[in-house]
Structures are given as structure tokens and as C-alpha cells.
Amino acid sequence: MTAPILSLHEVTQTYVSRNQQGWRRRYQNALDGVSLDVHEGETLAIVGESGSGKSTLAKLLLALNKPTRGEVRFRGTSLQQLSGAQHADYRRSVQAVFQDPSASLNPRMQVAESLGHVVRRHALADADGEAGCIEGHLASVGLVPPASFMTRYPNQLSGGQQQRVAIARAMMLAPRIIVADEPLSSLDVSIQGQILDLMRALKQRTGVGFVIISHDLHAMEAIADRVAVMHQGRIVEMGTEVFARPQHEYTKLLLAARLPPDPRQARARLAIA
Amino acid sequence: MLRFTIFRILHAVPLLVAVILAIFLMQQAIPGDPVQAMVGDFPVPPAFREAIEKKYRLNDPLPVRIGTYFNNLLHGDLGFSYHAQRPVLDMVLERAPRTILLAAAGFAVAIPLGMLIGVLTGTTRRRSMDQAGTTVTLILYAVPTFWLGQLLVILFALKLGWFPTQGMGPLLSQATGLQWVLERLHYLALPVAAFAIHDGMRVARIMRASVIDTLGQGYIVTARAKGLRRSAIIWRHIVRNSSLPLVTIAGYAIGSALGGAVLLETVFTWPGLGLLLIESIRTSDNLMVMGVVIFSALAVVTMNFVVDVLYALIDPRIRHQR
Amino acid sequence: MEALLDVRDLKVHLRTGGAVVRAVDGVDLLVMPGECVGIVGESGSGKSTLARAVSRLMANVEFAELSGQALFNGADTLAMAPEALRRLRRKAGFSMIFQDPMGYLNPTMRVGKQVREALSPGEHAMPEQERIYALLREVGLRDVEYVARRYPHELSGGMRQRIMIAIALASEPQLLFADEPTTALDATVQLRVLETLKRLHQQRRMGMVIITHDLGVVAALCDRVYVMNGGKVVEEADTLALFDAPRHPYSARLIQMTRRGREAAEAA
């Protein structure tokens, strides 16, 4: 196994919230001494109860938050100490897909505009090649014919299409890893499958790795190489065998709460509890 | 609560210091000759100028004067107005209650009136009534307060003779008790009306928008699903939840009522802080101007504080969240 | 036995901007007393609109067309006078649970009071306060005196959803609409709420319409299922039958999707 591309070292993230009046401070450890390695090319699923710090963890990996304590490292160097070149490498290597595709695309930019800014910022193509470059990426996430999507605003796309655009945008920089915070939960059941398929296909084709955060245990079971279970700001269990052989109490509880998509079993589950 | 209060007071100190410095420097920039203002439109005899300037140390260097001012301020002294020949604090304390009375009476009418209109137009079943209500509201809102005041005086004081034309009470009155209160109300009627019409309509417009917003909230559906009567839904669920934006705006408006008071007090010769401010500016009575503005800054700060408290009272979420 | 709710050829066409959305386009729906019926379908298929139209909780909307009948115990709710409708909601009629318990509870009112508002009027053996506590206990809350004095934001999502259920039950309805009652909740919490619903359904013998896009929920609770797509009912079947042998391709796809994760996991 190669060295981890991203890793957390004893990271604690404390949110200080003030109430409206601005006095009594409240400290909350959203993450509490978490260590984690993410390897290139693997799919790591993070599951856990609501409010357990999953999104916080994602933000840290994406350098959207600074950790209160501990370090986030990219290829062994702390994010704080990255040199200019390393930082550019980091930004290209680590990309993100968010929960709500309509919220993660600027509602006032056409698809071509949204993606065009990235092309220009990172000099992915010259002015003549820009349209072609964008269309290529759109096509690679299954938006065909790509030309028909270029001039649309996000609200003229279906949820699934929006999420595809978001993925295409993330893929433009040829990242090594994509951090996806609940990429499925705001999508319809029928579309969730398509997006999962797409992610799988991308992984096969480009070797990109994923950190996927999700509530959908069934889906995670299907796609993940490794699973981390979070509970109250800590990773309580992590490994490849989590679904098959849960160790921690909370993991067991979580698995037990799944409703089987079969009436007989489901009813039985309700009756037992 | 105590800690909160202290915190807010400490918070306000830099603001006040900044206000004071700002005005001090501003007044420095405004040409003005307080001694000339005392004498009027005849030349000032040099002896008189010298006497006044020496006594009140008008020629001290600016930093010295600022230093003295802050030093006095620490001792609760707002300085001595050489123009009024009285301590500034005295004057401000004498005038402030009058402005507060006017503003309080104004808001006491404007806010309930505006809320009522806002709720009625916002929830009305009939489109025509909403339309008529909002139209009238907008038209009244658009009338400048001071002009409205003048029109009211012409109509209700001069033509109909119902109310006095100006002032805050009969000069020769010996009335006490209820009589006194009635007298005050009689004199308050027109200024309050002028004030309440403009500000009340503003409140009404905000309230209507807020009510309509509230109407879109889920809990109104719940309330309907419970089979509550219309009136119960309005009073129990809509009014309180729609008041929040109002609190912010009303708080800001009350805090900065001094600006409006300048006009209103001018129109009705209401001898409050607004008139004092104008008069002091025009006579370059710098310390008095400072006093009035400090008072108004305090009012703003206080009202911000009250708004926060009210917020928490109206919306229990605020106490704990964030 | 007479139907509790009999919806016939309901059409709800809405006007938005310039276009007309056929949110519900000719739906028939039947609920027998004491029966639990599920409505599934993807987002935007008209499930909520159907429930809201029947229970007349859709106002200030410009209807391009609203037609059909919704007979509740034989009376058409769509044609009912507002006052009659109100009485029906007040007592022994129908009530509704919504997806997002935070938005549907008044944030500035203590939950006890919100429950009290919904209590059915008339003579009761128990004093009002006791009735509130009893209701809260019935939906599975403990320490009810404390809970009644809380504001909604002071409660957890699961507790809030239970308060919603208590409010819905307070008028002793014969029919309960539940519009996505558990989508906002954690898997563990979801399970507990569903249990509660099931228990109440069985104890009170009231009719229930569960609207969801999670087939798992329907599988666990409902006797019969309607599958909606594009404002139309594309399939109506016994729950077991639907899962075993979906007739409509759309239903089949839905079921396949739901199972897919599982199967994939098993395949791996």
C-alpha cells in the first residue's frame, strides 16, 4: 500500500458559538481527536449518526476549515506548511462533490460559465479549446450531447444532471481523490443508482479515489472499500469488515435500524423492536 | 442577565468614544463663533470675546480640550455650556424626557396601529381590502412627516380648533393629576398623529410583508389542520412570529428617533432634544451638541440592547441557538 | 363496509408562472376504516399535492383545474364549507403529519400548548392537562411534564416528530395522513417513530395514509400501496404482491433501485 494522500492526525475541531446576545460562549467539539488515513485510489465510506462530525471532517480534508488542534496532511506535509507548488498540487489533487447539487452550482451561472472559470484559472485549455475541453468533461460524466447542456442554468437541469455537472467540474482537474459529502441524499432513489454507477466507472477509468459520506448504508456497503463509523465526534470503528462483523455498539445499532426493502422482513423488524 | 448587561456596556464604550471623538473633530472643522452667536448680528467687543474665551478656555489646544472633556466625562460631567450658561447634563436631562415622551407616545400609537393594519391587510380574505389597505398605507407613508404635521395643524388646530397649534402644554396651567394628563394628551395629539401616520404606515408595510411570510410557514398549515379558528391562528400563531423583523426595525427607529425628532419638534415647537440640537448647532454650542449626540448614541445602544432582549422574549430559539 | 376515504378522479392542475403543472392528474384512491395505505413515488410525482388537496390544506394556490371528488365518510371534502371542514378537523375527522417537524411546529409556542390547541372539544373524563400528558405518553415520550414545557427547538428531531403525531392524534381522527413522516430522521430514530405509528394504528384502529418515497417504510407499515408517477397512479396493489411481482415497469424500477444496494453488496 502506498503512503496516504490525505491524513488526519489527532485532529480536533472545536466550534465556538455565541448566542445572539453575544455573551455565553458554547464550545463544541465537532471532532475529537480523530486520526485517519486516506489512500490514493480507495473508496472510503464514512457513516454515522447525524451531527457526529462527518461534514466537519470533510471540510477539514478540503481545507475549508482549519483544525483547532492536530494536523491535516497532504502527502505527508501539513496543509499549513505546503509550499506554493505543493498547494497547487493539493488543490488539483483533492476535489469535492457536495450534498445538494443545486446548492453547489452557482444558480446564476450557466454550466459553461461555471466550468469555464475553472478552465481559465488552471489554464486547462486555451481560449479556442475551452468549449471543447468543457464538452469533453461533460460527456465523460454521461451528459450527452454535451453541447445542449452548456448554456443551461442549474435550475434547468434535473437533480441527477446537476450532480453530474458537479462531478464533471471536480474531475476537470484530474484529482486523485474526491471528497463527497452526502452526494446521494438529495437525489431520488432512481437517480442515486446512476450516480453510484458513474462514480464506480470513474474510479475504474481514472483511478480516482473517493471519500464518501452517506447515511445510506446499503449503498455504502455496495461501493466502499473501507468504512469508518463516526459517533459523537470520534471514529468508533473503521475497516473493511464493518458491515459483516460490526464490533462497536453503535455500529450494531445503526445496522439494526436499517429497514429491509422487503415487506415481510421489514414488518418482522418492527415487531421485534 | 447581569453579565450580558455588563458585556453590552463594555461593548458600547469604544463606540461612544469614537462618537465623541468624531463629533469633536467635526465641530473643529465647522466654522462657528460661539461668542458671536451670543452677541447676535453686531460686532463683538474685544473685551467681551476675551472674557468669554478666557473663562471657558475656548482657546486651549484641541488635545487639551479633548483630554479635559474625557476626564470630565469620567466624572459624569458633560461639561458646561457657555451659551446656555448651564451644565450640559442639566439641559439634556431637562429636555430628554420630553423627547422621550413624544417618541414613546408616537411609537405607542404607531406600532400597534401599524401591526394591526399589517395583520389585517396581510391576512385579509378579500383582495380588494388588501389592495385598498396597502394603497392607503403607502400613500400615507409617502407624506413627509413635517409637511403632514403642518397640514394637521392647519386643519385640526386652526380650522377646526380642536387641538393646540404647538407646544407641549398650556403655559399657564395649574392642572394636576388627571387634568394634567389630559392636558398633555391634548397637546400630544397632533405631533403624535403626524409621527404615527408616517412610522405607523412603515410598520404596517413591514408587518404585512412579514405576515405574508409567516403565512407560508409550515406551522400555519398545522394550525389549520388542527381546525383552529381564523382569529386564533392570527393572534396565536401569526402575530408573534411576524413581529421579529419589526423588533429590529422598531428598535433601530426608536434608538435613532432623534433625527426625526429634529423635524417633528421643529414643526410643533416641542421643546425637546431635537430643538435643542438644532439650536445648539446654530449657536456653535459645541459641548451641548456633544451632549445631545452622546445621549442619542446612548439611546441607540440601549435600544439595540432592548431589541436583543425582546428578540429573546419573542423567539425562544434565540436564547440558546448559535 | 363503507369506505373511509374515497377519492375519485381527482385532478389538481396548478398554474405556475405561465405554465400549468398537472400535479395530480386523475387519481382514484380508497381507504377503508382502519386500513393503512401507502403512497409511493419519486419526488414531484404529486403525492403531497394529493394529500393536501384531499385535506384541503392547499391555499393561495392558483388552480388551473381542481376536479373530482374526495368522499370522507360519504361527504365530499372538496365541496365542503370551510366551517364544516373546520369541525371535521377539530374532532373525529382527519389530521396530518408533516415531513419536517421543525417547520411545522410553531417555534415560539411551548409544545404542550400546541398540543392543547388541537385537543378535540367536548366533555372528557380527564382534565385537559392530563389529556395532553396522556397523548404525549401515547406517542412514546417520557417525562411528559418536562417535555410539554419545552419549545420545539429544545427537542430532538425524533421527539419533535412525536409531538407532531400527538397533535395529529389530539383530535381523535379517523384518518391520519402522514406526509413523509420519517425522511428527516436518522435511521435509528426513524425506526422508533415507525414503531410508534404502527402501534397507534393498531390500537386506535384509525385509517392511515403514509406518503413516502422510501419503499422500506411502506413495506413495514402498509397493507396496500399506490405507486404514483407524473401525477397518476400507475399501480395499486397489496404490499406483498407489489414487492413480489410489480406489474408496472415504473414500480419494478423503484423496487429494483431500493434493493439494488443490498444486492450489489451481496454480489461483492
Add this chain to the structure above:
Amino acid sequence: QGQPQRGGTVIAALDPGAISSFNTHLTSLTSMLFMADVWADGLMTYDRHGKRLPRLATEWTISPDGKVYTFKLRQNVKWSDGQPFTSADVLFTLNNFAKYNTYLGKLLPIVDKAEAPDPYTFVVTLKEPLTATLDLFDKEVFPIMPKHVYEGSADVATHPANRAPVGLGPFKFQSWDSGRSITFVRNPFYWEAPKPYLDSVVFALIPNPQQRLNAMMRGEIQWFRPEAAQVLAAREGEKSGGYKVLRIENNAPERAVVDFNMRKAPFNNLKVRQALFQAIDRKRVVADVYQGLAETAKNAIPNQFTNLYDPSVDYDKLYPYDPKKAGALLDEAGYPMKDGKRMTIELTYITRPPYDAVAKVVQSNWNAVGVDVKMAGLDPQIWTDKVYKQNAFDTSVISLTGRTNPVLGVDRSYICNTGNLPFVNPTGYCNPEMDKAVNTAATVPLDKQRAAYKVYAEIVARDLNQITLASQQMHEAVSTRLQGLDAQFDFSFNTHPNWAEAWFAKK
């Protein structure tokens, strides 16, 4: 009219303006002059024909060389606190207040000595004669202040008694409700018993002139002095019968003037000044600004000063309204019409009636001859600074008041003002010939004064550093219930009501 009856309170409205002191040695605010008539008294005053009337001085004599003035004082007069009034008070006032008194600036330097040889005699000896001297001892200009109150105080200018005065007038100060009213009650020690008839006089402080009128129409006050622009409206209200509007005979002129800044072009060019004067339709100023209640000024000397005014110098004849002539003059001066205009000048004024209205008329008049006028309407303080201290103006409108002699307010517009003193000639005009003429006119004996003032007026008419537009008439509105007002004009030739004479008819 019947016999005067005792009792009652009159409410009189005043513009509080910028009251900082009641003591009219220290302030020249008109409102304070009104008020001084209530609480203060002086050596003498005038009747309606401008003749001197004795007050606290029963008689006075002037030495033949015009240098020694001897006043015999009234006996058994008491201050409002009961202390006796003597010549020591008069002497004290001259010694301690005169230096703060803006009107006495001319007199004080030539006072050789002042003495009180006995309690009822007061003698002033001058180094050189000044014909206007008696006018400077008028009660309005020189109210007598109590020695026993101020004595020993280092600083009489800021003494509290200036705001709670002890005086010799018919009423005594009682209270001051800041921003609302100032109350005076009958002075039990008043020397002119049984006057006053009224119990008290309350001054209602109403800054806005329109509101003073409103209050009068509604019967809330019994006296106020309407602004020129309001007189017609006040006359309208008169019909209701509650009050009447009276014209006041006065010799305290109030005249609208335009100053030219002669330090700079084009105003250093006499032709331009003449042209601008002739371009102004002064009848229109009278009609529009003063609603006809004024007259065009004839020359530098106000015609109220009947002994001094010489009608042969007449602006109406010298500089009649004549836009064509004005245009020709400007052409001559080198300001031909180009694209519809000749030049752009600034007109500075205080944004208040009547100055703003004067400015508007002047603006359109000047516009009509191709002079583009940029208006600078300012706040009084800023205006004063700009015009008098910085001299940063082109032309400026103001209305100047004076007292009963050119020394008191007229001279200041024409004499050399080197110290940038406010409200003294701001034009930069500095002509020794003029200064000499002014001095001569003030010092020649009474019978030679008219001729001297003619010279004075001629120089002004020639040089035109300032042009005088109109002379305003004064009016007051008084409740019809208030009686004894005829007598008031005998007391107050100037501008002031005489509350000592007034009484209320019982309803």
C-alpha cells in the same frame, strides 16, 4: 377704553434664537431687547415722534462744548429686590458693562471720566464731543444694572444674574423653563406705581415664525411680532377678531442690503457695482419680500432719522431700475454678453426669510441682465465665517438692523474694517475720506448734522460698496383684549411693547 384694570397674564411669543443672556449689554438679539423692556429700565427713552422722554434721569444737561453730560436721577427708586437705586449703579454699569456693550464701542474710547458726585447725580466727561452721546444712554442701549448684585464678582460677563436679572423694570424675573417659556411677575417696587397693571408676562419661546402666527390665530398667545412676509397672513386672521395687527412707528431701521466684495474683480469696478444696482427692481423686492410693507431705501441714512436724513440723495433717481442701462454699463466695464451670459457670480445669504427671498429676487434680476448667479444659501454661523472672517464671497445679502442713530448700526457698513470684525463692512472698502465723513457727521453739533450726513450719503452713493435695497416696516399683532397699547408707543418708540402700560379688559 375705560380705566386700566389690574390683573391678568399676557403671553407673548418670542423667537428664542440663541438666548444666552438677558442682559442687553451683552447681547443684541432682538428678542432680548423685547424682554429687557419688561425687567430693565434706563436713563431715558423716546416718544412716538422721536423726542426724548425722561425715565430714571429726570433731566440732563450738556455743557456748551458738548463734552460734559450731567444727569439728574430720579429719587426713591428701588431695584426689584428692594434695594435703593443710586448714581453708583449708573456709574457701575458704565465702568463694568460698557466695555462689553457692542453699541458703546464708539463712546467708550472718548470717555474722559465718569463720576457720581452725589447719589442722584451722574456726570460723564468726554475727551471730544460726540453728538450721538445721548442716544447711547437710551434705556435700550444702556440698561442700568444693579451694583449691589454684581459688585465683587470678577467676571460680570458670565455672572448668573445676567440670566436671572434684578432690574428696575415693571416686572421681575421669576422662572425660565428651558425651551418653553420665561416668566416675569409684577415688580412690587416698581417706581411708576400703580403700574404695571398686569400680574405677569410670560414669554413663550417659539422659534418658528409661522408657528408664532398660528399660536396667535388660535388665541394661545396675546402678542407677537410677525415677520414681513407674514403680515398679510396675519391680517387675514385678524378678521376673526381675536387680535389686531398694528404698524409700529420706529426709528430702529431694518434694511436689506447687498455687499460687494471689492477686493476682487469684477466688483472692484464701480461700473459693475452700479450696473448690478440698477439691474435690481427694488419695487419688486418691496412687493415680494416684504409684501409691500417696506419702502425702497433712498440713501445710506435711514429716513427714520428725520433730523439727519437728506432726501436730495436719492437712489431711486440715481440708480433707478433699468436693465438696459445696467447692460450698457456692463458692456462698458468689459463684460459683454456671450452665449446669453456675461459672467457668473456667487450670491451668499442666510437660508432664512427674508434673506432667501431677497436673494431670489436679486438672482432673477441679475439673471435678466446676463449675470449668472450661483446661490450660496448658508447657515448663519457659516455665512458669518465666510463673509466676514474669510471674505470668501462675491456678493452677499443681509438685512441690517440699527438703533436710533447712525452710530448704532449704520456707520459700520461703510467704515474701514481692518480686523475682519463680523457684522462690520465686509466689502474691503476702505476710504479715509469716508471714515472722516462718518466721524465728522457724528461729532458736529446737532444743527450741522444733516449737512454732514448728506456728505456721508453722497460718498456712499458714489462708491457703492454696499447697496441698500429696502427698509422694512415693523408690525405687531396684539390680542384685542389687551388695552393701553396707545401709551405703549409713547414709551417704546422703538420696537417694543410697553407692558407696564398694558392691561386686560375683563371679559
Add this chain to the structure above:
Amino acid sequence: MTTTSATPGIVPSPRRPVLHGLGAALRGILRTRHGFIGLVLLAFLALVALCAPWIAPYGPFQQTPLSLAAPGAGHLFGTDNVGRDIFSMVLYGTRASLAIGFGAAFAALVVGGSVGILAGYFGGWIEAVLMRVTELFQTLPVVLFVLLAVALFGTSFWLLIAAVTLAIWPVEARLVYGQYLKLRDREFVAAARVLDLSTPHIILREILPNAMQPVIVQVALDASVAILIEAGLGFLGLSDPNMVSWGQLLFAAQDFMSQAWWMSVFPGAAICLAVIAFNLFADGLNEMADNRRKGPQVGLED
């Protein structure tokens, strides 16, 4: 909300966000009842302002032979005490009021907007300092500013705009601040940061267009507030006499309220009209946004 279809390829009819193009915005606002009236009134006022020299029978400072003439054939709105034609002055006054309205509102937008953007986006001490300054300006009375400005620079129209701007920018700043505070945590902003787009790009291209809607509404309201403030200042005699303004006319009319009602009624009505126009326009903007934003709307009715 658009119906999002499950099958890719079937796309709802293309609908561009309303505020995108100016033309589209105009069409959108004309569809709202209030906005329509407001826009028509504003257009009318703007037309009057532009064409004043051609419509007005007299110059703004021109004296006519008749003073205090009642409204009639010769003088539609009568004349004032110095014989100026009120009708012409009200027409010319439209220029001042509209200029103050637009000018001050726009300047407040620029000043307040910049402060709000910096404070809202960067937070920390920048936020603390800027918001304190904003509070400071909310505390000081406008009259003081205007006097200061007049004292330092003389009466000038630009100063008046500046002074009114000083009075209203804090509101604008707070609003923009709130918007940025809210939007900076949005996912599309996070996405832009992850994509390493530059900070100016994020502030100006990503957030700004999304923050504008309530701000534009506020600008329209501010314009009406500015007109009212100008009227108040004119009434206190602090306006620029070289530009006829309605507030000034009211100031001059004070002494003639009972004698010449026309001197105050027409300018007063003009102020009302302009304030109403701006408010209706703002209402229209709001309504338009609501139409877009609001999904299923609930109400009290069954």
C-alpha cells in the same frame, strides 16, 4: 420549482433566472402589478426630469410678473412669493429629487456594499472594525453631517447627495453584510474555494450576483428614503439653492401655508408621488423574486 424529470434529456422549458438580463428583469417587473405602476410612475418622473426645460413654461429661477398668483390658466400651480412659477419649479425639482434618490441610493450601495462585502466575507477583525464603524454612522444625526459638509464645502448638490448617502449607507452595509455572511457558507462557494478560484472571483462573480436581489430592493427603498431626507433637509433650509428641490419649495412655503396653499401642496404631492413610485417599484422587485422563490404557498384560506 421546476419539475425535474427522472429521465435525463427531458428538460423543462429553458427559463433564465429573471434578474439575469435587464430586459428580462423589466419584463418580470412589469408583470407584477405594483412594479408595473411603480415603473410607469418612475418612467414618468424621469421623463419629466429630462424634458423639464421643454415642458416648463418658465425657467426655474425666473421671476414672473405675478407674485402669489393662485393656480389658474397662466400658472398651472400658481406662483410663489417672489413670483416664480410653481409648476415649472416642481418640474425642475423632479431632477433634484430623482438625482438625490438615485445618486444617494447608488452611492450608499457602493459604500455600504463594499463595507458589507468585506465585513461579511472576511469576518474576524475586519468584520469587527467595519461593523463598529457602521454603527458609528448609524448613531450620528444627519443634520450634523450636512452642516459639516455645507460648512466645509459650501452648499452643493453633490454634497447633499454625499450627506444623504452618509445617512443611509449603514442600512445597506448591514444588509450586504448579512447576505455575505449567509452566502459565504454556501456549498457553491465552498466548491469555488476547493476549485482554487481566486478570492476576488469568489466575492464578485460567485457571491455578488446571488446577494443582489434583496439589496436591489433596498436600494429602491433607500431612494425613497433619500428623497424624504432631502425634503427634510430642504425644510430645515439645508438644501442647495442652485437646484430647485421639492423640499426647498416646502421650506419657502412655510410662511405662506395659510395664504397660498398651492405653494406647499404641489411640491408636497410631488414628494409623495416619487416616494410612492420608488416603493411600488421595490414592491414589484420583491414580488418578482417571491414568484420565483416561493414554492407551495400556504395561507389562511381553505
